[in-house]
Amino acid sequence: MTTVTIEVNxxxxxxxxxxxxxxxxxxxxxxLLTGTHIGCEHGVCGAxxxxxxxxxxxxxxxxxxxxxxxxxxxxxxxxxxxxxARMRTAFSTSHALQCGYCTPxxxxxxxxxxxxxxxxxxxxxxxxxxxxLCRCTGYAGIIExxxxxxxxxxxxxxxxDGRWVGPxxxxxxxxxxxxxxxxxxxxxxxxxKAPAVKTTPLAAPSRPIKxxxxxxxxxxxxxxxxxxxxxxxxxxxxxxLMRDPEKVAGCMPGLTxxxxxxxxxxxxxMEVKLGPISAGFSGEGAFARDDAAHRMEITGRGSDRKxxxxxxxxxxxxxxxxxxxxxxxxxVDCVIAFTLxxxxxxxxxxxxxxxxxxxxGEAFARNLDARLRAPDGAAVAPAELGGVSxxxxxxxxxxxxxxxQALGRGS
Amino acid sequence: MKAAAFDYVRPASVxxxxxxxxxxxxxxxxxxGQSLGPMLNLRLAQPALLVDVTRIADLGRVEESADAITxxxxxxxxxxxxxxxxxxxxxxxxxxxxxxxxxAVRSRGTIGGSLAHADPAADWVSTLTALGAEVLLTGAxxxxxxxxxEEFIRGAMSTALEPGEILDGVRIPRFSPAAxxxxxxxxxxxxxxxxxxxxxxxDPERGVCRVVAGAGGGRPVVIxxxxxxxxxxxxxxxxxxxxxxxLIEAGLTGDEFKMRLHVAAVRRAVEEIRR
Numbered sequence: 001m002t003t004v005t006i007e008v009n010x011x012x013x014x015x016x017x018x019x020x021x022x023x024x025x026x027x028x029x030x031x032l033l034t035g036t037h038i039g040c041e042h043g044v045c046g047a048x049x050x051x052x053x054x055x056x057x058x059x060x061x062x063x064x065x066x067x068x069x070x071x072x073x074x075x076x077x078x079x080x081x082x083x084x085a086r087m088r089t090a091f092s093t094s095h096a097l098q099c100g101y102c103t104p105x106x107x108x109x110x111x112x113x114x115x116x117x118x119x120x121x122x123x124x125x126x127x128x129x130x131x132x133l134c135r136c137t138g139y140a141g142i143i144e145x146x147x148x149x150x151x152x153x154x155x156x157x158x159x160x161d162g163r164w165v166g167p168x169x170x171x172x173x174x175x176x177x178x179x180x181x182x183x184x185x186x187x188x189x190x191x192x193k194a195p196a197v198k199t200t201p202l203a204a205p206s207r208p209i210k211x212x213x214x215x216x217x218x219x220x221x222x223x224x225x226x227x228x229x230x231x232x233x234x235x236x237x238x239x240x241l242m243r244d245p246e247k248v249a250g251c252m253p254g255l256t257x258x259x260x261x262x263x264x265x266x267x268x269x270m271e272v273k274l275g276p277i278s279a280g281f282s283g284e285g286a287f288a289r290d291d292a293a294h295r296m297e298i299t300g301r302g303s304d305r306k307x308x309x310x311x312x313x314x315x316x317x318x319x320x321x322x323x324x325x326x327x328x329x330x331x332v333d334c335v336i337a338f339t340l341x342x343x344x345x346x347x348x349x350x351x352x353x354x355x356x357x358x359x360x361g362e363a364f365a366r367n368l369d370a371r372l373r374a375p376d377g378a379a380v381a382p383a384e385l386g387g388v389s390x391x392x393x394x395x396x397x398x399x400x401x402x403x404x405q406a407l408g409r410g411s
Numbered sequence: 412m413k414a415a416a417f418d419y420v421r422p423a424s425v426x427x428x429x430x431x432x433x434x435x436x437x438x439x440x441x442x443x444g445q446s447l448g449p450m451l452n453l454r455l456a457q458p459a460l461l462v463d464v465t466r467i468a469d470l471g472r473v474e475e476s477a478d479a480i481t482x483x484x485x486x487x488x489x490x491x492x493x494x495x496x497x498x499x500x501x502x503x504x505x506x507x508x509x510x511x512x513x514x515a516v517r518s519r520g521t522i523g524g525s526l527a528h529a530d531p532a533a534d535w536v537s538t539l540t541a542l543g544a545e546v547l548l549t550g551a552x553x554x555x556x557x558x559x560x561e562e563f564i565r566g567a568m569s570t571a572l573e574p575g576e577i578l579d580g581v582r583i584p585r586f587s588p589a590a591x592x593x594x595x596x597x598x599x600x601x602x603x604x605x606x607x608x609x610x611x612x613x614d615p616e617r618g619v620c621r622v623v624a625g626a627g628g629g630r631p632v633v634i635x636x637x638x639x640x641x642x643x644x645x646x647x648x649x650x651x652x653x654x655x656x657x658l659i660e661a662g663l664t665g666d667e668f669k670m671r672l673h674v675a676a677v678r679r680a681v682e683e684i685r686r
Contacts (some may be wrong), residue, residue: 004417016417019416019417019418019461020413020415020416020417020451021412021413022413022414022448022452024414037615041412041413041452042449042452042453043445043448043449044449044518046513046515050516052518053521055518055519056515056518057515057518057519058448058515058516058519059444060448060452061444061445061449061452062444063414063419063444063448063449063461065419065463066419066421066441066444066463066465069420082644094632095418109514112514113514116493124602127601128514129653130513130600130601130602131514131515131516131602132512132513132514156609157421161495163495164471165441165471165473165483165485165487165490165495165496166442166465166470166471166483166486166487166490166521167442167444167465167485167487167516167518167519167520167521168519170465170466170468170469170471171423171466171471172468185606198470214665219563237436249674274567274568275450275456275528275529275530275568275569276439276450276455276456276458276528276568276571277450277455278594280454281628282511295593306457307454307455307457308648338652343412343453343454343455344455346455347453347455351531351567351627351628351665351669352530352531352568353628354628354629354664355531355566355567355628355629356566356567356569358566358629359565359566374464386581397456
């Protein structure tokens with residue numbers, strides 16, 4: 001709990017809030033100001049629009065704790081506002097509402113628009129209001145109502161110049177006690193989750209390998225794509241490495257395998273990080289190998305304890321001889337498919353996933369190449385995946401620890 | 412959904428924020444929270460600690476020098492839209508800002524947060540790449556470095572930020588009054604994630620001619636003319652086939668539909684500065 005002091009509709013409120021409580025919940029559940037409606041709860045629909053220090057904002061993606069020291073204004077406080085009175089009348093006249101769910105947010109956004117831009121000759125109300133969704137009216141009545149009010153001169157002055165240019169309320173509003181107390185409790189360094197990792201000097205510097213990624217398709221919840229690359233090493237040498245799941249895992253950014261079991265089952269952990277999204281899937285897998293065809297298929301499934309998401313996937317790769325002229329080369333073709341279930345599956349941006357898998361593929365190919373060029377037994381530091389160095393630091397620490405445990409000696 | 416529990420701190424200085432970040436591997440910076448907020452609510456992101464940097468006065472600074480203007484990281488899109496901060500592009504930044512999401516998001520969303528989040532569909536990622544802007548990064552211990560936005564964005568949601576490092580400002584070069592800017596964003600719905608984005612910048616006085624295709628899966632791709640060759644480069648965009656070839660050559664990928672969107676966005680942006 002953190003104590004915040006917020007001026008809500010002209011009254012100063014001091015309350016304890018959990019950091020995760022967003023402003024809309026705080027207003028509705030703690031202050032019983034239920035005029036602020038919650039629709040999508042992730043910043044898309046606009047039903048929760050309120051004013052924070054005079055600027056309209058989404059209260060569902062603004063945390064109450066971040067509003068400490070701010071002035072918040074909800075629909076309940078606009079009763080005596082002349083511009084809002086005109087807007088309400090226009091909404092009634094133009095039938096700009098039916099069920100009324102979107103109306104509080106719609107009114108606050110519409111009043112703000114008229115206040116700021118009524119004088120603009122090419123005011124595009126439809127575009128400006130596109131952040132507020134209405135499922136009843138088809139918008140025609142809403143646009144007409146706003147047009148009516150905008151046609152008259154704005155009734156209230158626009159926001160003052162010279163105010164803070166960052167998100168409200170800004171540094172001027174800081175109330176030191178909570179921030180300082182809170183910071184103090186956090187200042188004691190938590191036990192380091194990622195031990196400082198000293199990477200072994202590269203036995204063979206990694207060099208970039210071009211990886212071709214085919215189109216990413218999503219069918220029945222399964223994401224599929226192909227990746228292909230060539231390595232400047234003879235097929236037998238590449239196969240000797242890639243027929244061994246443990247060695248393959250060692251080249252895969254984010255993947256850590258436990259020591260092998262007798263029955264060919266694999267257990268381990270896969271770390272994935274995409275921006276603020278990070279997950280660690282623990283699980284198990286199996287592999288099927290065809291030495292004659294230089295083909296391997298690895299399947300696995302696991303779950304991320306933190307988010308409660310589950311993942312399953314398979315990778316099948318085939319090696320073919322791409323030797324031309326005097327230099328030996330091997331082509332590696334992979335077919336990769338995975339399924340995500342649970343909260344993480346909501347991230348439906350397959351185009352971003354493609355970029356991520358391409359970068360993982362490049363790091364994987366680099367690591368394979370570096371290992372193939374390293375003298376036998378030499379340690380190879382994994383190639384860094386752009387922007388994911390933290391995970392690799394953690395991972396590398398884990399690999400080293402795993403190796404140390406497996407071999408039963410310290411370093 | 413509601414966000415998972417997290418701790419919250421509000422440092423008063425960049426140094427304090429860096430120390431907090433360095434002290435917890437599971438800490439995450441939040442500025443306006445307009446991208447992170449939804450991810451927290453959907454529980455896509457579950458950091459242990461949120462470091463709110465919006466009370467750091469330094470991050471709201473606007474510094475003007477002879478050849479550039481530096482905007483602090485937490486300057487909002489709305490402040491840029493309203494021209495409450497100096498604009499080295501004579502109004503182009505304001506125009507781009509006006510098209511970002513919705514006003515109620517622009518009032519809290521910040522230029523630095525948008526870059527650090529590095530969503531390829533973000534307007535600033537493509538625009539500031541095209542403008543040749545640089546980000547200012549401060550690490551634990553106060554070490555500072557300057558990185559061109561083009562290099563800072565490594566891929567989708569991936570940046571050159573090191574652990575414990577903070578993006579504290581964006582340095583945007585001043586353009587001459589004769590500079591021309593083109594911008595085209597293709598979205599299914601206004602304010603939604605862009606499907607394709609084209610940005611074209613021509614400033615003969617500074618010898619700058621850059622065309623950027625963004626909102627692909629990864630980092631924006633840049634096509635640049637050497638000094639004096641701008642007009643010739645722009646001519647090549649008259650032809651859709653040649654445009655497509657240039658984009659592929661520059662590293663843009665996508666299926667047939669997506670490539671057509673990219674070609675259209677880039678050509679419209681270029682058309683605007685050729686007029």
